[in-house]
Amino acid sequence: MELRQLLYFVKVAQREHVTQAAEELHVAQSAVSRQIHQLEEELGVDLFIQKGRNVHLTAVGQLFCSRIETILKDLDRAVDEVHEFLDPELGEIRLGFPHSLGSHLIPSLVAEFRKRYPNVKFRFKQGMFPSLIRDVVSAEVDLAFISPFPESHEHVEGNLMLTEELVAIVPSAHPLAGEETIHLNQLKDEPFILFSEGYSLRPIVWKACIEAGFTPKIAFESEETDTIRGLVAAGMGVSILPEMALYETNHRLQPARVHIAAPKITRTIGLIHRSDDKLPLVAQSFRNFLLEYFKVHGDSRNEFK
Incomplete structure (x- = not known):
C-alpha cells in the first residue's frame, strides 16, 4: 500500500468523481483509476460503487476513509512540525473564530502579530460555538476564539481574553x-x-x-x-x-x-486549544502574543484546564 494510493483514494472520496479528482491532483484519470483498483485488490474489497457519473463510498469504504483521513492529517502535522522546528517563523497558524469577531478583532490581531513575524501564514475557519469546539478537538484548527468562554471542557483548555x-x-x-x-x-x-x-x-x-x-x-x-x-x-x-x-x-x-x-x-471571549496535544511552535508563539496583548488591552486572568 502506497501513500499515493491513499491520497488518490481520499480525493476521489471527497469529490465523488474520478475525473474531478484527477483534475485537482493534476494527473491523468487513468492513473487515478488504476491506483484505486490496485488499492481495492490489495484490500480485497470494493471501496466505491458507481452511481451514474459519480462514485460513492461503500460501507467499508467509509470506514476505511475515516481512518485514512486521520492518518493523512497526522502525516501533514508531522511534516509541519519538522518545518516549524527548523524555522518556527515560517509556519502556518490555523485559527477558528465566530463571525462576530471577523470584521475588526481578528484582522487587527493578525496584522499586529505579522509586524513581528511577517512570514507566518494563517488559515482561517469561521463557525458557531459547537463547530468551533469540534474543530479544535478534531485538530482542524490549532487555536480558536470562542464566545461564550466555556467554564470547563473535557478536551479543550484555554484562557478568557476579554x-x-x-x-x-x-x-x-x-x-x-x-x-x-x-x-x-x-x-x-x-x-x-x-x-x-x-x-x-x-x-x-x-x-x-x-x-x-x-x-x-x-x-x-x-x-x-x-x-x-x-x-x-x-x-x-x-x-x-x-x-x-x-x-x-x-x-x-x-x-x-x-x-x-x-x-x-x-x-465572554476566550482562546482555546486541545488539552491533550502540544501546540505547533508557531501557534504557541501566536498564543503567547495574544496573552501578552490582552494582558495590556483586556482581561486574560481567568483560565481553565
Whole structure:
C-alpha cells in the first residue's frame, strides 16, 4: 500500500468523481483509476460503487476513509512540525473564530502579530460555538476564539481574553436614539432582529430580555452582524450587538447605539486549544502574543484546564 494510493483514494472520496479528482491532483484519470483498483485488490474489497457519473463510498469504504483521513492529517502535522522546528517563523497558524469577531478583532490581531513575524501564514475557519469546539478537538484548527468562554471542557483548555459589553441599536430616527443609556424594558414593545438559532449571542440577548420582564417579539433573524445592523438602520426593528460589531463602516445607513444600564449584558471571549496535544511552535508563539496583548488591552486572568 502506497501513500499515493491513499491520497488518490481520499480525493476521489471527497469529490465523488474520478475525473474531478484527477483534475485537482493534476494527473491523468487513468492513473487515478488504476491506483484505486490496485488499492481495492490489495484490500480485497470494493471501496466505491458507481452511481451514474459519480462514485460513492461503500460501507467499508467509509470506514476505511475515516481512518485514512486521520492518518493523512497526522502525516501533514508531522511534516509541519519538522518545518516549524527548523524555522518556527515560517509556519502556518490555523485559527477558528465566530463571525462576530471577523470584521475588526481578528484582522487587527493578525496584522499586529505579522509586524513581528511577517512570514507566518494563517488559515482561517469561521463557525458557531459547537463547530468551533469540534474543530479544535478534531485538530482542524490549532487555536480558536470562542464566545461564550466555556467554564470547563473535557478536551479543550484555554484562557478568557476579554469580557465585552453588548449595547442596544435602534434606527437613527427612533425616540431613544439620542439617549446615552436606557433600561432594556424600554424596548419591550419593539420588533427585535436577532441572530438565528445556534448562534451564541441569541441566548444571551434572549436571557437578558426575560430578565428585563418581557419576551422579545422577533421580526427578523439573521446569521450576520452586518445584516442585523443594516436592517435596524433601515427602520425594521431594534437589536442588541457587541460593541465590537459596531465599528464604523462606509455605509450611509447606520443605526444609533445606546448603552443598556439594566440589566447589564456582556459576553465572554476566550482562546482555546486541545488539552491533550502540544501546540505547533508557531501557534504557541501566536498564543503567547495574544496573552501578552490582552494582558495590556483586556482581561486574560481567568483560565481553565
